[in-house]
Amino acid sequence: xxxxxxxxxxxxxxxxxxxxxxxxxxxxxxxxxxxxxxxxxxxxxxxxxxxxxxxxxxxxxxxxxxxxxxxxxxxxxxxxxxxxxxxxxxxxxxxxxxxxxxxxxxxxxxxxxxxxxxxxxxxxxxxxxxxxxxxxxxxxxxxxxxxxxxxxxxxxxxxxx
Numbered sequence: 001x002x003x004x005x006x007x008x009x010x011x012x013x014x015x016x017x018x019x020x021x022x023x024x025x026x027x028x029x030x031x032x033x034x035x036x037x038x039x040x041x042x043x044x045x046x047x048x049x050x051x052x053x054x055x056x057x058x059x060x061x062x063x064x065x066x067x068x069x070x071x072x073x074x075x076x077x078x079x080x081x082x083x084x085x086x087x088x089x090x091x092x093x094x095x096x097x098x099x100x101x102x103x104x105x106x107x108x109x110x111x112x113x114x115x116x117x118x119x120x121x122x123x124x125x126x127x128x129x130x131x132x133x134x135x136x137x138x139x140x141x142x143x144x145x146x147x148x149x150x151x152x153x154x155x156x157x158x159x160x161x
Contacts, residue, residue: 001127005119006046006055011099012062013046013055015039016116021124024066036063036072038112040103042079042096049143056144058088058096062103068113073100089149 003016016038017025028035042060046053059079064071079096082088088096106112138144 003116005116006043006053007119008046010102011042011045011058011095012103013041013043013057014112014116015041020126026066028063034063035065037066038064038068040064042099042103044092044095044149047143052143054141054143056092056149058082058092058099060096060100062100062107064107064112069107069110071104071107073104086146089146092149 001018001020003014003018005014005016007013017027019025024037026035026037040062042058042062044056044058046055059075059082061074062071063074079088079093083093103112106115142148
């Protein structure tokens, strides 16, 4: 099972993998450091527009082992490239730094696994079948354009281009 935690006041989202009985499951490759039970995405805080809820993934990931304290920060090169290509707003880059600092501090003090169930308890499930996935071109999602993201930044009192 994939448990997805997204927040309106944090610059990260968390995906926790468990068995149907609620036990943490590590996934990933066989290479050293590639296994994880929790995949944290550095991302904008969740936004709402009518019935739509969305965020912008800011490329950087933090992979956490089942012990809840061993972690690896990944894709910083992709973040830097997206920033240099102006795919990420300056205010989003600042927020990403804040989110990474906050998240790694939570992990280092052993607080990530206790933090998540306070938001939504993890436990045994009998889930329905997943709905089919539908992909659409980004141009059909105007709320995620850089102009709209700049408006989010202004509303939050952050710098924008």
